Amino acid sequence: MIDRYGRPLEDLRVTLTHVCNFSCFFCHMEGEGSQTIEGLTPEQIGLVSKVATEFGVKSVKLTGGEPTLRRDLAEVISTIKSTGVREVSMTTNGFLLPAIAGKLKDAGLDRINISLHALTREKFKEVTGVDGLDRVVIGIREVKNHGFKPIKLNYVLTKRNHDEAKKIIEFSEQNEIDELHLIELHPVGLGKSSFTYHESMRNLEEEIARMAVKSEIRSKHFRPRYVLPSGLVIEIVKPYANPIFCAGCNRVRLTVDGKLKTCLYRDDKEIDVMYALTANSLALEERLELLRHAFEVAISIREPNFKYMMNLESQQA
């Protein structure tokens, strides 16, 4: 279903928990604040996923906090898959992947994005708060061994780790990673002090563009993508420096406390669906009907956020 700005709804982003075993200084917690609440059950997530597919959602992304901390993660995945969603993917810090990658594959998880913000042990610890580089690298190799494809790495560029970019590109090529996402720092959390930590991507992107054998623009967020001679795809995720980013937004979020959140940055654009998810006295069809109504309202209030975005690149120029 298309919103008032012509943007289709195709993707549901589900926050499974606010708990995380890392403490990255730029964490945006999907725009939900940091209160620790017990997440929705697999059954509740399944109900939302079922209705989401009726409105055109084809893919579900599991996020957090750290989704792998949910003990029932495999059940969440198989429940979502049973609702007819084509693809279930997960964004993770990778720390627990060595232990659970196989179980997640068996449950039906299609692909994984793993955060890797530094390849120097001390720098990794400085950014994430955890001395976990070795485990994350093992996790990346483990998901490859289990046949997940594509495997994407997420690298958030900041003043604290900008000198790691080249190493991460080389690592991605050597380990036959499919895609590396270079992500602009969001001005939330400590990242709010954007002029302290924000690092412009301009020079790095220009260098990557010069090396590339092919470039294209992805429909999601109009993200530029560059294919290097090695085959590695580098995708540039710049919500602030790309003024049309939000025009390519195809998603709605399901928050940890049962709200349809129509934009990462907008607390005023949320629809509470907890009443439908907890109304056990109602027949299933009645609960689904309530959810359908909530989706209709959510889609009607969706709007691109770029009018509120500041253009850091131009302010820094």
Ligand SMILES: Nc1nc2c(ncn2[C@@H]2O[C@H](COP(=O)(O)OP(=O)(O)OP(=O)(O)O)[C@@H](O)[C@H]2O)c(=O)[nH]1
């Ligand atoms: N402003 C904004 N940024 C987003 C949104 N979705 C993702 N991002 C940024 O992209 C980063 C990586 O997100 P991921 O969940 O790994 O990936 P994805 O955006 O779903 O992309 P694919 O897995 O390639 O489909 C996030 O940490 C954000 O910085 C969004 O809806 N709005």
Ligand code: SF4
């Ligand atoms: S791993 Fe992700 S959820 Fe955890 S602190 Fe870092 S950015 Fe936040």
Ligand code: SF4
């Ligand atoms: S409208 Fe823009 S800022 Fe909001 S969720 Fe979509 S892409 Fe992100």
